[in-house]
Amino acid sequence: MAARPVSLNASGPVHPSGSGTDAIVRRRPDPWLAPPPGPLGRRLRRLWPTDRFRSWVIARVRRRRDSIRPPHVLGYRQVFILPTMFGAGFALMLVFTALGGLNFNNNLALLLVFVLGALAQATTLLAYRDLAGLEVVAVRVDPVFAGEPAHLHLDLRNPEDRHRFAVEGALATDRSGDCLDLAPSGAGSLALSLPTRQRGWLELPPLRLQTRYPLGLFRAWAWVFPETRCLVYPRPAQDPPPLPQTGAGRTGQARRGEGDQVYGLRNYRAGDPLKHIAWRTSARHDQLYTRQMEAPREANCVLDFRRLDGLDTERRLSVLAAWVLMAEHRALSWSLELPGLTVPAATGPAHRAACLEALALFEG
């Protein structure tokens, strides 16, 4: 069990921040990357306290430098750099070559080692410079239904007139990542996804901006602690009971063209269904007439928390969320009644968002 890397004690019900390795549907991994660890690898990884170490580091960084919140320009004290595994291996190779070169007094081999070593040294500066001075403009995230991945957008801006290559974004708790190049004085946005499980406010885990530019010998990174929270709606119920219809429908404007109530006649047009032809009237006038039909509007259905007896709160919220979606789909006007809160009847995306937010944040 991976340790919980961050403590998320914000207001509202918050799901315990993900151990992160499940609950999200991944893309098929690129064959160029290392394969996911097998059973033995996973066991070994558990022995190695990366996650615990990392959460410790994050906690420290967060305590010490709570200023890394967007919008923010990354300063030199906020960019860390360490060799990658490959960098360590490369260094080992250089050491062996240097030993051989020293022993045989082989100056060309030594020269090669020195050039490569100096070069590796220079790449630390390049990697660092790839991040330092980068402006983190904002972290955006749209509300999402529990169980679906939340999509984060990390907006970056390059204030300097040079390229920044291969800037990667990653979550502290998840392997999801994204990468982009920033043109001189350009801007871009990294898209990350975060698994969600519970409704409510989801505090975003720390984000890592990192780069292994240019050679992959070193990884430079900086932590970003977004203050943005992600609103997670209740998961809509899979097969909800039918939408409660009040039947008090004559108030709204009827929908023409279907239904079973006649509201007028008109001349027959080719293609009208036979059953809609007003035979009696047609016989009377020697001309075919078609009955025009309409369905009464079942407007103003009331989605009432209290009417869902026999279900627990989360289940009720789930059903209500599903109803909200159904009502919007059918272009109905609906009102939402929760204990202590009533959203008056209306339609449209804003109304939907208000209702779902009320459901997400319901405490009862």
Next chain:
Amino acid sequence: MKTLRHNPMAWVIGTLLVALLPQLASMPAHLVAITLAPIAWRGAAEIRGWRPLPTWLRLGVTLATLVVLVGTYGNLLGRRAAVGLLSLMLALKLLETFRARDARIVASLSLFLCATQFLFTQGLVMVAYGAACTVGALVALALIARREAFAVSARPAPPGRGVLGELGFGARLAALAVPLALALFLFFPRWGSPLWGVPERSLDAKSGLSDSMAPGTIQSLFMDDSPAFRAIFDGDLPRRQDLYWRGPVLWEFDGRQWETSWMGRNHQAERLPDPESAPYRYEVQLEPHERHWLFALDYPAVIPPEANRLSLDYQLLTRRGVTRLTAYEMVSDPGFIDSPTLRNTLRGMALALPDDFNPRTREMMERWRAETDNDATLVRRVLEHFNQEDFRYTLNPPLLSRHTVDEFLFETRAGFCEHYASTFAVMMRMAGIPSRVVTGYQGGWYNELGNYVLVRQSDAHAWAEVWLPGTGWTRIDPTAAVAPSRVERGALDALDARRYLFDYEWLRNVRNAFDWVNRGWNDWVIAFDARRQSGLLGFMGIGRLGTRGLVALLGLSMLVAGALVVPWLWRLGRDRERDPVVRQWRRFLARLRKAGAPVTVAMGPLEVAHAAAGHPGLDPVRVSRITQSYMNLRYASRVEDREILLRELKRFRTRSET
């Protein structure tokens, strides 16, 4: 093809191929084929999109090739065999290289392979080779890292810098590393003596003189133009006739082959010439030849520290084979008399001949001996015989069978220096005059640019020495009697035929003239060791530093080198704008920003004018003049405004600056 250029695998394969080049050139053909096959498969797999081979097949192929390798080299202990193993394993590694991790391993081990090649030769060509490997590996690593970074993202990787850009970037990065590398090279503490031994016979089967001589030995050297050594003279050059570089001295003849003797090798010379009065002072830079001889002009007057002993027959011998470029100071006295008296054991050795060989010569020499008592007269008679009869100096002599001397003297009459030296020595012994064969080098090419004498393997020569009362061991060069130009101008001039296509004199001269570059390279780079390092420090006025002081100096010099490099690094990757207007415009914007006006690069001239308006630190007239002419130039195509704009931009200063 375009995608292939941006493909990291293509670069990994290319880098490996370049790194393999010298190794391939020195491997037997079947091993070359085995090494190239997996590389070819991997290249095809990349183009055709093949899947990796199954594990059992890869394992089988690896085992089979190992068997072939061991079968070829016998064991894997030799240096060539070990490097061959490395090359083969790297090539086979490509079979399973489909991921970033493996690709990186191959790219970095290609660099290691490149370093192992320097064990065999460190000539200037290898610098180009090392540079090619380095830049190739850098581009490969950069492309691998880029592809890996973008593999996690949903969007396709943008083209980035492009391959040409990566190449330029790799080259610039490598060039930037040079000052730092130089500091490391000069001040990194060197080991005075190796921690573990250098195996003998570790170089490739290098041609050079050996401790035996049969017909054809020196002739094979004659095709080889690689440098044997260089001699840098203090003061005057020796006369051409004195340029006999003494190598192995051969005493023992078995009818076909001459060999050195145990006694000659292991007994010390009894006396040395007086170094004070010796006329020739010089330094020899000897290329590694894995044998024990150091070469010197007749007769060496000092024993340099690099040598272990000066033998009875005045060979300079080292304890271990010369496996690296070795420089030593020498003093030689050509007027020295070697052995005024000859001990009986030595006289016996110098007269020994196998029985039942060369009866016709023996009969002739007995006849001639009867005609004169004087050894010197007899020597002169034999030389005259060579000179006046129809003897030829040729590179392609007919083959000789059992009675080599008889056949040469009476039938073929065509040969190379070794035929003449051998025949002459045998004739002397038959006449009762002590004689031996000396091999070494004769002549050399004087390089005026570098003021030194370059001696190539093709200058290898064999001559004879006879012991005469009064003059001791006396050098007789019978080849000179046949082809005097051999001694005066060198073997290449003495022959009419070209040795190979493109063997022209002017080409040889060009090559000889350019050799001073190699010499400098040898001098400054290859021969740099602990001794030279302390010499350099002494030259800088720092004596006796010790390792700790050296490390401190290294740190200091790296700081200096870093201070040189870092500003360049900082500017790396910035767009170099070619249009001077844009350059100056950006500078102008930067000035405005510094003065406090809220302008950005993305703003158009109107916005800039607006943002700068009313700012106390700026002259509004000048700013508006600039923005106006910028607009005229850019949007109204008024080309004549370009000059005005440039002038104004260059002259523009904020008020705090003026």
